[in-house]
Amino acid sequence: MKSITKQKPLEEIDRQLDGMDRVYLVGCGTCATMTRTGGREEVLHMKEHLQGLGKMVTGWTVVPIACDEMTDTTLRESNGAIKNASCVMVMSCALGVHRLASYIDKPVTPALDTLFIGLEDGPGSFHEVCAQCGHCVLGFTAGICPVTMCHKHLLNGPCGGTNDGKCEIDKTKDCAWTLIYQRLKDQGRLDVMRRYQPPGNSHVVPRPRIARISP
Amino acid sequence: MMGQSFREVLQSGKFVVTSEIGPPKGTNIDKMCHHIDILKDLVDGINVTDHQSSVMRFPSIGGCLHVKEKGGEPILQMTCRDRNQMALQGELLLAYTRGIRNVLCLTGDSIVVGDHKSAADVFEFDSAQLLRAVRHLETGKDLGGNDLDGGVQFCAGAIVTPEAKPFEPQFIKFEKKVEAGAEFFQTQAVYDLDNFAKFMDRARQFRVKILAGIVLLVSARMAKYMTENVPGIFVPQNLIDELAAAPKGGALNKGIEIAGRMIAELKKNAICDGVHIMAIGKEEVVPDILAAAGLTSGGTAHPASGKTLHAS
Ligand code: SF4
Numbered sequence: 001m002k003s004i005t006k007q008k009p010l011e012e013i014d015r016q017l018d019g020m021d022r023v024y025l026v027g028c029g030t031c032a033t034m035t036r037t038g039g040r041e042e043v044l045h046m047k048e049h050l051q052g053l054g055k056m057v058t059g060w061t062v063v064p065i066a067c068d069e070m071t072d073t074t075l076r077e078s079n080g081a082i083k084n085a086s087c088v089m090v091m092s093c094a095l096g097v098h099r100l101a102s103y104i105d106k107p108v109t110p111a112l113d114t115l116f117i118g119l120e121d122g123p124g125s126f127h128e129v130c131a132q133c134g135h136c137v138l139g140f141t142a143g144i145c146p147v148t149m150c151h152k153h154l155l156n157g158p159c160g161g162t163n164d165g166k167c168e169i170d171k172t173k174d175c176a177w178t179l180i181y182q183r184l185k186d187q188g189r190l191d192v193m194r195r196y197q198p199p200g201n202s203h204v205v206p207r208p209r210i211a212r213i214s215p
Numbered sequence: 216m217m218g219q220s221f222r223e224v225l226q227s228g229k230f231v232v233t234s235e236i237g238p239p240k241g242t243n244i245d246k247m248c249h250h251i252d253i254l255k256d257l258v259d260g261i262n263v264t265d266h267q268s269s270v271m272r273f274p275s276i277g278g279c280l281h282v283k284e285k286g287g288e289p290i291l292q293m294t295c296r297d298r299n300q301m302a303l304q305g306e307l308l309l310a311y312t313r314g315i316r317n318v319l320c321l322t323g324d325s326i327v328v329g330d331h332k333s334a335a336d337v338f339e340f341d342s343a344q345l346l347r348a349v350r351h352l353e354t355g356k357d358l359g360g361n362d363l364d365g366g367v368q369f370c371a372g373a374i375v376t377p378e379a380k381p382f383e384p385q386f387i388k389f390e391k392k393v394e395a396g397a398e399f400f401q402t403q404a405v406y407d408l409d410n411f412a413k414f415m416d417r418a419r420q421f422r423v424k425i426l427a428g429i430v431l432l433v434s435a436r437m438a439k440y441m442t443e444n445v446p447g448i449f450v451p452q453n454l455i456d457e458l459a460a461a462p463k464g465g466a467l468n469k470g471i472e473i474a475g476r477m478i479a480e481l482k483k484n485a486i487c488d489g490v491h492i493m494a495i496g497k498e499e500v501v502p503d504i505l506a507a508a509g510l511t512s513g514g515t516a517h518p519a520s521g522k523t524l525h526a527s
C-alpha cells in the first residue's frame with residue numbers, strides 16, 4: 001500500500017507559511033520517498049526554497065514512517081530544533097501530517113496533497129485500487145474494483161462510453177469494466193457479471209469513521 | 216398517437232418515431248418551445264435531455280413540462296450523475312403528478328467532459344439500478360421501504376450502444392437493463408445497418424422495443440470527427456464520402472437524405488421497432504428527415520397551428 005502524494009504548488013506552500021519565519025521540515029522515508037515527494041532530496045530542495053524566501057530552516061529530518069506511532073520518539077531527538085521553529089512543515093501524506101499534528105503543539109502544515117491510496121504497478125507508476133467503501137465487491141468483479149477504477153463507480157457493467165477498452169474520459173486509462181469482463185471471461189465466470197448488483201451503502205461507517213476493536 | 220400513451224404506441228406495432236430536444240442554457244425558452252411545436256405532432260415521443268454532455272442547462276423535467284403543456288408526449292431523460300436516490304425518487308414523483316409518464320434511465324456522462332469540471336458527481340445508482348428503482352416505486356413503496364401516499368406508473372426505457380467496443384460486456388449490461396424492467400431502448404447513433412441488424416438478431420430474443428438512434432450528419436467533417444472521437448459511434452467510409460461529394464452548401468441536405476434513407480430501410484426490412492432521431496440543434500429539419508424517409512407527406516411543412524391537443 002502506498003499513499004500517493006503530489007507537492008502543492010509553491011505559491012500555496014508560501015501562503016501557508018505567511019508570517020512564519022522559522023520552519024522545521026519533516027519528510028517520510030516510506031511512501032513519500034517512493035513517490036519522490038517527501039524523501040531526503042525533496043526535503044533538501046524545500047529547504048533551499050524556503051531559505052530563498054528568507055525563512056530560517058531550524059532543522060529537518062526524514063522519519064522512517066511518518067504515520068507510525070514511532071514518529072513521536074524519533075522526533076524527540078530534534079526537540080530543540082522544533083521548539084525553535086514557528087511551524088513544522090510535513091512532506092508526507094496527510095496521515096503523517098495527522099500523526100505529527102497530534103503531538104506537536106506548533107502549527108503543522110502539509111507541503112503535499114494526498115491523492116489516493118494505491119499500488120505500484122511499475123517503477124514510478126501507481127494506481128488507486130481501493131476507496132475504502134466499506135463493502136467490498138471484489139468477489140464478483142474478479143478482483144478489480146469498480147468503485148475505484150470505474151470513473152462512474154458502476155456496479156452492473158460498463159457505460160456506453162467504453163472506448164476500445166479505454167475509459168470515455170481518457171484514452172490512456174483502462175475501462176474497469178472491460179478488464180472485469182475479460183478476467184471473468186478467462187475464469188469462465190461471466191454468469192457472475194450477469195447477476196444484478198444493488199447500490200452500495202454510502203454510510204457503512206458514518207463519518208466520522210471510527211473503529212474500536214474489542215480486546 | 217392521439218389519445219394513446221407512449222406505451223400503447225410502442226405496443227401498437229406501428230413504426231415508432233421519437234426525437235429529442237435540448238433545453239436552453241439560460242431562461243430563454245423560445246427556441247426550445249419552437250422545437251417542441253415543430254415536433255409534437257410529428258413524433259410519438261419527445262426526449263428532453265438532462266444536462267447533456269454534462270453541460271449545465273435548464274432541467275429536463277422543466278422541458279418535459281413544456282412538452283406536456285403543448286400537448287406533446289414527453290420522455291424524461293434522467294441520469295444518475297447529479298442525483299442521489301432521494302432526488303431521483305422525488306423527481307419521479309413530481310413527474311408523475313404532472314402527467315409525465317415516460318422515463319429514460321441513464322447513467323449519465325462524466326462530469327469532467329462537461330462545462331463544470333470541478334463539480335461533484337453522484338453516480339450513486341447506475342442505469343440498471345435506476346430502472347429497478349422505478350419499478351420499485353411502482354409497488355407503492357419508496358426505496359427506504361416506506362409507503363407512498365399515491366404511487367407512480369412509468370413506461371421506462373434505457374439506451375444501448377450497438378457499436379460499443381468491446382461489445383459483449385455492453386450486451387450483458389443490456390440484458391441486465393431488460394431484466395431490471397426496461398420496456399424500450401433508444402440506441403446510440405447507428406450508421407452501419409448490417410452491424411445493427413446483427414445486433415437486432417440477438418436483441419430480438421427479448422420482449423422489448425428497440426428504436427434505432429439516428430443522428431443527423433451535417434458534414435463530412437462531423438461524420439469523420441464522430442467516428443474518430445465519439446466512443447460507440449462508427450460512420451462507414453462510404454457515408455463520409457457521400458457527404459464529402461455533396462455540392463457546396465449541400466451537405467446538410469445530403470445528411471437529411473442519408474438519415475431518411477436509413478429510416479426507410481430500417482422500416483422496410485422491419486429491422487427494429489422504430490427510430491429515435493437526434494438532430495442536435497437542427498431540430499427544424501426533423502420534418503424533412505421524416506419526409507425523406509417517406510413517413511410523412513410534407514417536406515418542410517411545419518405542423519399547422521391550432522391542432523387539437525392530445526388527450527393526456
Ligand atoms: S469494493 Fe473497492 S473500494 Fe470497496 S472495499 Fe473493495 S476494493 Fe475497496
Ligand code: SF4
Nearest residue numbers: 150159167168175176
Ligand atoms: S468507460 Fe468504463 S471505466 Fe469509464 S466510466 Fe464507463 S464503464 Fe466506467
